[in-house]
Amino acid sequence: MSFSALYKDYQEIVENWLDSVISKHLFQRSGIHEAMEYSLMAGGKRLRPILSLAVCDVFGGDMKDVIPFACAIEMIHTYSLIHDDLPAMDNDDYRRGRLTNHKVFGEAKAILAGDALLNYAFEVMLDNVLDSSKDSEFTSESCGNILKKIKAMKIIANASGTSGMIGGQVVDLESEGKSIEAHLLHYMHKNKTGALIKAPVLSSAVICGANEVEYNSLEKYAENLGIAFQIKDDILDVEGDLETMGKKSHSDAEKMKSTYVSIYGLEKSKEMLSHVTDSAIESIREFGERGSFLKELALFLLNRNS
């Protein structure tokens, strides 16, 4: 199957699962459901959950063990975007060509919708752990499987917390309007964006029983992929208007944010992008054919236009 066909398959699995879980389990009466769904079902690349599913396939794992965790990460990613767009934060009116959550539902509901998505991510993961322990006789295998999922949840929780995504967001917030040093820029992105790109890879690896060597290789892959993703974002912010019509670009410069381009320049940034993409691909060479989707994904992200 071609890369793009497989990507589409994964994407469809994610969309269907998210759709079923957001419409089935939520308490309709509370009136928050619509605001959560508006942002969660707004499409997007679904990069994070797709990474989980792809890693699951590397190990021949059972996708139903992985997908709640994959989608929980997408919920966390979505909540972070809703809160990031708020007037007190980035004050953005549009995301993916649609009005941002607070522009449609008001600030108060957007804050609560974000809170609810973060909370719901844990509900969904816990549901899965409890389901998989039902009727279990607690063999050492079944108990071990439960523990793997708890470890996966912990990887995700750490990645979205103060030592991960939120930590990066705070540095971002504190650096606005300032020129920051390269090491701080790197720290910021490693956490703000990178942590939630690493989490789906590593949580899926743990659930699917990766050994230490495999885990470490995937960690290197995900780290490099995260950096590549951010450098590319920064490049697109400068070159985006040339390549894709209608895309709002130069927003980093307008907000006086430090970026890879502002610190290293465009040419050097492109070199770095190419280098970390190579490193990502190199890290998973041991997986051979089984790692081909992950390899092509790195190239796809390198060449994307949006």
Added chain:
Amino acid sequence: MSFSALYKDYQEIVENWLDSVISKHLFQRSGIHEAMEYSLMAGGKRLRPILSLAVCDVFGGDMKDVIPFACAIEMIHTYSLIHDDLPAMDNDDYRRGRLTNHKVFGEAKAILAGDALLNYAFEVMLDNVLDSSKDSEFTSESCGNILKKIKAMKIIANASGTSGMIGGQVVDLESEGKSIEAHLLHYMHKNKTGALIKAPVLSSAVICGANEVEYNSLEKYAENLGIAFQIKDDILDVEGDLETMGKKSHSDAEKMKSTYVSIYGLEKSKEMLSHVTDSAIESIREFGERGSFLKELALFLLNRNS
């Protein structure tokens, strides 16, 4: 030991644990630590975690199994207050006599500090589950204990989500400036306040191995306690200035919020308060002497002045 001495003991355990976990584990560099600590360590009754500890003592449970869950609930409670106080929500400048979080740290950081506390609550609970599974040989007992903690976490996650606290907050938001019907007021408080009063009682009961009858009794106790807590709050909002000097009162009326007093009148509200307090106490009669702290706690909340 007298009720107030025991309350103070519990409170000290909670303060110490919160203090150690907030100063030890957080990544200082991120700059969010101070904002989280400001609100989390601002004192208060610590009612929720104290309920957990008291239930643990009813069963002679091991407090170290319960305290991370008790304190996680306090973190969730604190995050909800930070977000509730935001300009887009209740727009409050003061809480417990101190400036609200966003008044000190700015709105952006207050949003992130709230997010971080919710996230950290799960990190802390997951840490405990993983710690208690270390070096375990997965006997059916050790596995059962892990599952009890997962169930406790799920109780807490549901209580703070859209079918609990957030669900109630949304109704609160949508009812502002409107006169609402009694059943909606009841629904709102059952979730907005009640859910996080029930969660510490039930999560602790599950961890400490309560049987079904005991669990149901405690559930009735906690439900009634939650209602009593809210009715008393509404009464204090009207009578507060007469009883405690300096307390800002009549804020519900100013915000045109429906309350037990605005719907049922003061006298009827006091009758209801007395009735639900009796029901709470009646529910735990079977625990006899072991339930005496919980009984006195209900009376303490009935008679409080703030």
